[in-house]
Amino acid sequence: MKKKQIITGVAGFVGFSFCKKLLDKNKQVIGIDNLNDYYDVKIKKSRLKILKKNKNFIFLHIDLRKKEILERKLRNYNIQSLFHFAAQAGVRHSLLKPIDYVENNICATFNILEICRIKNIKHLILASTSSVYGFTKKKRVNETLSTDKPLQFYAASKKSCELMAHSYSNIYKMKVSVLRFFTLYGPLGRPDMALFKFTKGILEKKKISLFNYGDHKRDFTYIDDAVNAIELVEKLKFKKKEFYRIFNVGNGRSVHLKKYLKEIEKNLKRKAKIKYLPMQKGDVKNILSDNTKLNRYKEFRKRTHYKIGVKKFIDWYRDYY
């Protein structure tokens, strides 16, 4: 029987985008998601509808918090790698409902680690976030920087997942690659993120909120580039005696939020109505990825300029809505 790949959070933005790429390459994928309603479930269903057209795709509607069900449903499958993208994401929501992060990030990741151990899965690829870097004076952050002082609970929960994975990799000699993503965006993206909210607000002639009075800089990373990185890392050989490794996945270019907004306005041919707000608790002002580790590989070196990425997103948005 051909080995399958597992993707958790397959109805989410990253899980879907990566799954599509694997299916396009004729791989067999088992996708898992509980379709929670953190944001509009319609977009999750739209993503799934696209994936379900492919005969190599199996969807399991499972909640990762339920370990026994997970174990039972996966019992008969022979698995190659497991891509764990399911999570409770979002910094702002973590200020309101931190328990969601304990359950869907920490507990669910523990269950995934157990599945990897029980099923002897050779490689776990774990999604983490640039938020783990917290506040730093460094212009660019690299993977060796301390991540001991998370500024909010989302970051704390993701860092906890990294730590749990590290201990499992050490004890059970399980291969783990952690990917720290920097603000991803693109078609079928997340409705709770800036590009989506700005585009929607401008088109609906509603006021959009600019935290920190718009004086943020972000490393906006186009989804196709992140998907290339995931594909690359899965194939990259581990060094001798290496079981755990971390990679930044960013664009490597810092874009001011106001410049990003200008690009959206230009594409929509409309001006935004802006409500300026102070810095949101737990946010960082600027963050920029040091991509030295993945830049060694040509598959990751060519990345999408934000002006091209924003245009592709808006073309998709107009078409979808």
Ligand SMILES: NC(=O)c1ccc[n+]([C@@H]2O[C@H](COP(=O)([O-])OP(=O)(O)OC[C@H]3O[C@@H](n4cnc5c(N)ncnc54)[C@H](O)[C@@H]3O)[C@@H](O)[C@H]2O)c1
């Ligand atoms: N999108 C970004 O900018 C970004 C940046 C940094 C890190 N990340 C990380 O990348 C990963 C994917 O993010 P995303 O943007 O695709 O988020 P997303 O919210 O679009 O996708 C996550 C998916 O996981 C599912 N899920 C959540 N809890 C679950 C549970 N208990 N059982 C089963 N399914 C569950 C959700 O229903 C959702 O479809 C996450 O781990 C996130 O922390 C994303």
